[in-house]
Amino acid sequence: MADTISDLIFAHPGSAPAIGAPGRDWMDYDGLRRLTDSVRTALRAAGIASSDRVAIVLPNGPEMATAFVTIAQCATTAPLNPAYREDEFAFYLEDLKAKAIVVEARYDGPARAAADRFGLAVLELIADEPAGAFTLSPVGDPSPTSSETMPGPGDVALILHTSGTTSRPKIVPLLQSNVAASAKNVEASLDLTSEDRCLNVMPLFHIHGLIAAVSASLASGASISCAPGFDALKFFGWIEETDPTWYTAVPTMHQAILARAARNKETIEKARLRLLRSSSSSLPGPVMTKLSETFGAPVVEAYGMTEAAHQMCCNPIAPGKQKPGAVGLAAGPEVRIAHETENHLIEGVGEVVISGPNVTPGYEGNPDANAKNFFEADGKRWFRTGDQGAFDDEGYLTLTGRLKEIINRGGEKISPLEVDGVLSDHPAIAQCVTFALPHDKLGEEVAAAVVLADGAEATEREIRDFAAERLAAFKVPRKVLILDEIPKGATGKLQRIGLAEKLGLTA
Missing domain, CATH: 3.40.50.980 (Rossmann fold)
Known part of the structure; x- marks a missing residue:
């Protein structure tokens, strides 16, 4: 059993390739x-x-x-x-x-x-x-x-800060045992072996790349080719040169790759990719379907966060099935639903909570945050993820949004992820993010920022009409901004909180 990072790489054959890079x-x-x-x-x-x-x-x-x-x-x-x-x-x-x-x-x-x-x-x-x-x-x-x-297993291996979108960033210490457990969880979820090779395009100051790409690959005796960052113009050249069996990325990266797929058909046909992995934010169902059709490989969406040393849930690969719009089955820690304000577990829709060996022991020097985010129930210590979601009858978890991101339009609660999913089905839309727009009477109104596909055309009215045919009236964005690019965080994730202010819509 691997309890430390040293344990992850100790037993692998010495002559097997471990770390590479394009041109190296x-x-x-x-x-x-x-x-x-x-x-x-x-x-x-x-x-x-x-x-x-x-x-x-x-x-x-x-x-x-x-x-x-x-x-x-x-x-x-x-x-x-x-x-x-x-x-x-x-x-x-x-x-x-x-x-x-x-x-x-x-x-x-x-x-x-x-x-x-x-x-x-x-x-x-x-x-x-x-x-x-x-x-x-x-x-x-x-x-x-x-x-x-x-x-040793109980010593801190890695310290990261939360993104701090609404408050001072919190310090997340991850133990050697947390990192090792999460790496083994990803290895098991993806059936990684020494024959696999990951092309890493994720930033390595972030938990996604550090654990899913690097640590999980090393845990399985596989190899990782580390690109200098994500570049859609160079991506297919890297695929051709490094011959990976998989890569992991955030949805915005997958969408940029899809935008260039048509002109790289020959490379895609030659590639030996056996899976594509997506994590760090929700992948719209239509994007998952298009990726799978384009690459002829399953798209495995996973659900992770820093406090869990990354992975919590994962869509299974064959013979399992990938459900568009779902973040998968529990894949490492125990995953349950809790009451959003009371410290007990429930059935149905509520806050996603986790418990397991990959979960941080707690925020450093922040007893108030620990009291708010951890609780005891059923003889276990649970961490509140801040995400709202529910399980279906097959055990797949679907997220309905960050609790802080749920739009409250005059008492009507709207999941921005649901609206994203509908807008992503529009043939002219390449990227979208739904967010809350301050409103003097309703408190919040629904807005969306979209990027159109290359060569595509659509007006704000056409996009709103498209949404109105598929959503209840109160969920339809009252404002649609058509942009060349949507502001992103450091890891390439689209960020809803504060987006109205960033786009100059709060004056």
Whole structure:
């Protein structure tokens, strides 16, 4: 049984490919183990013990993947978005109590400036060959530590912050055992073997890429080709070059891939993709169907979040069935429905709650958030996800929306996901997001932002009429904005909360 990140990769054959990248040679599992030893030596020489926290600020790619995997076997990792400004870095570095930061050699950007504010140890990463290989070089005159203690199952492996769309971001510590359990859950859900290869296009400062792409692949002895980020123009070239059996992405990425699929039919026909995975936000049913038809492979939608070390539910692959609009069956933790305000489990529609070995022990330094989000019932500790949903008679979970995102139009409650699903069926719409628009009498009104498919035409009135034929009148968007691009978060997710303000609709 794997209880730590080291356990995940210990038993795999040394000569098998582990980490790669487009245009780079492969690092094998022996190379990954040797790299871990050299990283441990470098960290201890820089005074970093197993319980110390190391921020990682690197561009996407194989070195970011191996930095996470190797440092997490020796200390606590805290990957940060390299696009942050100096004050943002300063907030996160201070909040997570980082002792050191890893940056690229010769990097002199805002993360370095923020680290200098707090006197953090700085380790420069010098990339080498093959893909993922590097050395760590401390800046200045470090004080070595004599500690040789290695992290155990109950030690923190990874620290991430919640997105903080409506409040101060919360610190989510994930134990070695949480990460290992979630990686094994994804491996089991996708039937991953050493023959599989993942093309990773997800950012590696986010739980989705770190666990589903990197950790789950390594848990199964498979290989991961780490792209420098998502690029729809380069995606099919990467497919051709790296020959993956699967990839995982957020819905907006899948939609961008679909938009270019017609001109890449030959690549798709040659590809050996056996599944496509989608997570981090709900995939509209029509998009799932079109993806499956286009690639001739099942589209496996999964449901995850940071506090669960990613995966909670997953649509099964063959011989199971994928249900468009559903996030799948429980896939790791126990998943139930709870009353939205009272601490007990219920049947029907309510708040989705989880319990299991992949779930964080609690937010760090935030007793109020822990009291609000965790409760005891049926002899177990449950975490409130903040999502509203219900199970069907086959055990598939369907989400009806974030509780904070449910639109309250004069007392009528509207699921933005339901409206998204209808609008996604419009042949001219490539992307859409439904959101709440402030209203002086009703409190909130329904609005939608859409991006049209290449070469397609539609007016706001046509889109509203289309919705009116399929939805009750109170659910039809009163305002439809046709945009070139919908604002997204750092991981490519469409964000409903605050969208009206971002689009200048609240004045």
